[in-house]
Amino acid sequence: MNKDSIIIKGENVSIGYRKQTVYRELNFQLYRGELTCLLGANGIGKSTLLRTLSATQPALCGNISLLGKPISSYSEEELSRTVGVVLTDRTYAGGLTVRELVSLGRQPHTGFFGRLHQSDKDIIEHAINAVGIARKANCYTAELSDGERQKVMIAKALVQESPLILLDEPTAFLDVISRIEIMMLLHRLATEEQKAILLSTHDVEQALVLADRLWLLTDENGLECGVTEDLILSNRMDALFPNKEIRFDLMHGIYSPTVQGKQNILLTAGDETLRHWAQNALNRNGFFCLSDENKSKNYPLQLEISGKDRLKLTQNGEEYIHKSFESLLTSLRQKTNIAEKKYINN
Amino acid sequence: MKAERKGYIYCLVLAIIIGILIMANLLFGSVEIPPKAVLNTLMGNGTEKASWEFIIWESRFPQCITAMLCGAALSASGLMLQTVFNNPLADSSILGISSGASLGVAVAMLIGGGSIAAGSFVLSGFLSVIFGAFIGASLILGIILILSHVIKNSIMLLIAGIMIGYVTSSVISLLNFFSTSEGVHSYIIWGMGNFGGVSLKMLPYFSLIIVCGLIIAILLIKPLNALLLGTRYAENLGINIRNVRNLMFLSTGILTAATTAFCGPIAFIGLAVPHIARLFSGTSNHNSLMPITILTGSAVALTCNLLCILPGELGIIPLNAVTPIIGAPVIIYVIINQRKIQYFN
Known part of the structure; x- marks a missing residue:
């Protein structure tokens, strides 16, 4: 200089x-x-x-x-x-x-x-x-x-x-x-x-x-x-x-809030943008996202996104297709609630 | 530039208005003098009655010039105070500077025995009154100056000024309590305000003092413009704030002391005229605002004087009964419309 x-x-x-x-x-x-x-x-x-x-x-x-x-x-x-x-x-x-x-x-x-x-x-x-x-x-x-x-x-x-x-x-x-x-x-x-x-x-x-x-x-x-x-x-x-x-x-x-996920979820996405916003939604709702490199491990929760209206959620082997984040997040919340309740009841 | 030309036009119009007002002031009065005689007197030709000539030269002419100069002085100091304190309600009467001058006058009149009879002073008493006003105004200015170093907030400084005004007023009341009835009487008469307080003999001295104060005010135009941006911006533009403040205080002190001593504490002209000038000229730029304010002040004071002498044979209305009628509505208008008026935003 x-x-x-x-x-x-x-x-x-x-x-x-x-x-x-x-x-x-x-x-x-x-x-x-x-x-x-x-x-x-x-x-x-x-x-x-x-x-x-x-x-x-x-x-x-x-x-x-x-x-x-x-x-x-x-x-x-x-x-x-x-x-x-x-x-x-x-x-x-x-x-x-x-x-x-x-x-x-x-x-x-x-x-x-x-x-x-x-x-x-x-x-x-x-x-x-x-x-x-x-x-x-x-x-x-x-x-x-x-x-x-x-x-x-x-x-x-x-x-x-x-x-x-x-x-x-x-x-x-x-x-x-x-x-x-x-x-x-x-x-x-x-x-x-x-x-x-x-x-x-x-x-x-x-x-x-x-x-x-x-x-x-x-x-x-x-x-x-x-x-x-x-x-x-x-x-x-x-x-x-x-x-x-x-x-x-x-x-x-x-700057963003530190992610503190209570539950792990395996996330697979069609492209970087979908991945970014899916992660954004999941993090906000208390999920910690794992990348698809760990695919071999059989996680109970898996999400596969191939388009903004094609969200495939696999939970304990059962598959659900969601057309929007709204329905995806609603069902995720319900299921985790049920899971938690079961856990408490047991 | 456009704005500059507009400023010149306003000044020209105001000069014409002032000319007309001067003629009107010379024409009207308690004694009826035909316009022709007035004109002849002014041209230096004799008139039919020597008394007419005497009235015009010894009473009406000095009164006219005094009104013009006082209006200019009060308005210029009002404008300077408003800009320096960044406060549209600053004015020598609000900051207590006028009351300081009044206190000086009261001390001189009531204790020093400067006996006066409604405007026409004995010379020795007259000098002691002016001197008293200077001391009083400078004293308050000194206090305000010291306070301005301690109190950085302009509004708080203004309130402090109002408080000082109250204290001086109560000191004046105490002085009145212990004074003779003639002293109190002459003080009260003086307190009503009157542009007739300067005799022809005194006029050159009075004019000199006022012109000195006005020259300082005009020299301050450049730093005053910078101060529109606030003190920190002004400092960054190379303005020495302390020097500018001191000069402004000197000018304001001279102008306030002289007008107060000669004509009594005149309220509202200093407060209202800068607003009238800004509203009409549509600018806060002191390059044109300062001359327009000075000329508007002269015109307003001449108008007030004209209203005072209008009753003719019935007598003279006290000046301080007229100035609020012109000044207060302006201030109220400005306050109500402050969201719409440019210079507030």
Whole structure:
């Protein structure tokens, strides 16, 4: 990795407040042209870390260098041209048009009265187009949806022309579609505009798909940084949320409840999709699925699926054909109940 | 740009309205003066009666200019406070700054013996009254400033300001209790508000003070726009919040102290005019909102003054009886329609 591409670098950084150190000895780097996602449980200190990186809160000790210069040596003006932030704070700018709000991002570059030159206006139009909000450029920000507002704030950060953009949970209040849109937008901007973008988020699924790097923040291990796939394949995702009932599904890149089946069932499926959803249904109902490699053993419960309406259940040698999961699950529940009752009666 | 041109048009329209209102204010009064005579006086040509000339130059003209400047001053400080505290109900009277100035005035009048008779001061007493108002307003501003470092929540700070206002009011009541009846009388008259408190001789000084305060307000336009995004975004845009707050407090202090000392504690103009300006101009952008607010403030104050002097020979209506009639409905309208009004969302 080229040395010039390091935007911000931290060595043995401690973050926190005067009376309470939240983390010690953090080491990290952010690179130009990359989208990095900061993941961690609620209240773990993601915002504190972001505030430290934007120099709104000083690091307790250690060195943070921004473009090779200590961050503490930056003046307010220099900082405003080097770090752009997007927050979840309430704004009071409903009475500004989208273009006016984006223009505010030019303030670090304009003179005393904030007059915009043609070059400033060009940069503003470029940013408005880049985030895809050009259609609404003359609308009041009050008329926008939450997702659109977030895009406007991202455009504001873009016109600051800062090499580093920090976003504190930019997708927090958005619906699924807007979340994916914003993440895709940020990934595109990181590449196209050659920015280093760091965002904190709870959207693990999208982060795993779109982040070039992950920063995992945990109480036990502090901050772990690395390329997304490296971290996933070395099982670092399980450490993120230390909870025995939830585990990280390496295959699908999602967190799911740990399977605790009371009864075993042999599952044979026509294809991977059928297998996945059959397993999903069975796990939810307390069955532990065995794969067809163990076919030789003669299990009392067997399920064979060759299509979404062809579900063959074999129980103690008797065969039942079900046409939907609804009828399959109903009969499974009844039979296991009867079995349990018999067991109790005996 | 479109919005800019719209701003210029509004300012032009307001300037015309102000011109008309000034003429109306010069025309009407307790003594009937024919329009021709008013015009002649203003042109510098003599009139038939020397008393008419005297009334226009010594009473009506300074009253006009004072109303204009006071309206501008109160509205500009109201706008600044509303933006800095991100609170549409902030205003120097609500934050207790006016009561601070009033306390200063009360101390000067009741203890210092700055005896006044309904608007026309003796110079020495007059100076002590202004000085008192400055001290009082700065004192409260200082307290608010200290509190603003402790209380980060803007609404809580506003409530603290209201509490300080109550305390100063009760101190004033106590002072009144121990004061002479003439002192109380002149304080009550002053408390009703009156734009006629500045004589022609005093007018240049008064104008200078107000213009200084307004210049600071205009210099703050850029950071005020950034503050629309909240303090953390503003900080990220390179704004030094502490400096901006201090400058805003200085400007507000000067404007409030001067208007309160000369014209009494005038309520509602500072609170309502920024809303009127936002509703008409349809923007929160201070580039156009600040000048429009200043001009609207002048127009509203001139209208209030006109209403006060309308009874003619019957006398003058107290200013503070008129301003709430114009101001309160605006605030109620704004509160009822806040879901529909852009700048709330």
